[in-house]
Amino acid sequence: MRTSERYKLLIEYFSKHQPEAETELVYEKPYELIVAVILSAQCTDKRVNIITPEFFKLFPDEKSLAKAEFEDVFSIIKSCSYPNNKAKHLIGMAKTLVEKFDSVVPSDIEELQMLPGIGRKSANVIASVVFNKAVIAVDTHIFRISDRIGLSTNAKTPLETEKQLTKHIPEDKRAIAHHWLLLHGRYICKARKPDCGNCGIKTFCRFYENNKKG
Numbered sequence: 001m002r003t004s005e006r007y008k009l010l011i012e013y014f015s016k017h018q019p020e021a022e023t024e025l026v027y028e029k030p031y032e033l034i035v036a037v038i039l040s041a042q043c044t045d046k047r048v049n050i051i052t053p054e055f056f057k058l059f060p061d062e063k064s065l066a067k068a069e070f071e072d073v074f075s076i077i078k079s080c081s082y083p084n085n086k087a088k089h090l091i092g093m094a095k096t097l098v099e100k101f102d103s104v105v106p107s108d109i110e111e112l113q114m115l116p117g118i119g120r121k122s123a124n125v126i127a128s129v130v131f132n133k134a135v136i137a138v139d140t141h142i143f144r145i146s147d148r149i150g151l152s153t154n155a156k157t158p159l160e161t162e163k164q165l166t167k168h169i170p171e172d173k174r175a176i177a178h179h180w181l182l183l184h185g186r187y188i189c190k191a192r193k194p195d196c197g198n199c200g201i202k203t204f205c206r207f208y209e210n211n212k213k214g
């Protein structure tokens with residue numbers, strides 16, 4: 001099957017079956033999403049959503065977080081992965097947001113990456129979710145299943161995958177396509193054992209074609 005046809009079928013399927021896919025991180029404003037995104041690195045969204053209510057009670061905005069003591073932040077987030085680094089990143093992010101951006105979350109991808117703890121993937125998540133930018137964030141799930149499904153070809157890095165996805169997915173579908181692929185990789189196309197029996201896109205999946213037929 002041609003790559004372009006695979007993309008066409010994928011967009012048609014998810015547009016019909018998952019028209020309102022969105023992030024599972026719970027947030028109410030851009031600052032809160034940045035905090036949640038930093039915490040979510042190599043940590044489940046479920047765990048992050050357990051941590052953030054208490055976090056936002058103590059640090060409701062970037063100004064309060066910028067003045068926080070490391071120990072106070074660490075004590076709240078210690079149940080997530082890499083709490084030491086994340087505590088430093090969170091405080092640094094808040095200080096940068098206050099001092100460099102006058103407490104306004106930037107929409108520009110490059111400017112977002114100036115915030116400690118925010119790399120390209122995280123910047124793309126924030127830009128697409130908060131500002132509806134036509135960008136695709138490629139995390140480990142999306143990097144993996146893009147290759148498995150057949151959406152990417154010989155991509156060695158998340159950036160290469162991002163470029164291929166961007167090339168084939170129309171601008172108006174890129175923000176939601178991130179969620180389609182992420183959720184599909186999280187719940188159906190799992191790393192160790194993809195659930196092909198409950199997969200709605202297996203008829204045009206490269207992995208299924210190569211491993212499950214005849």
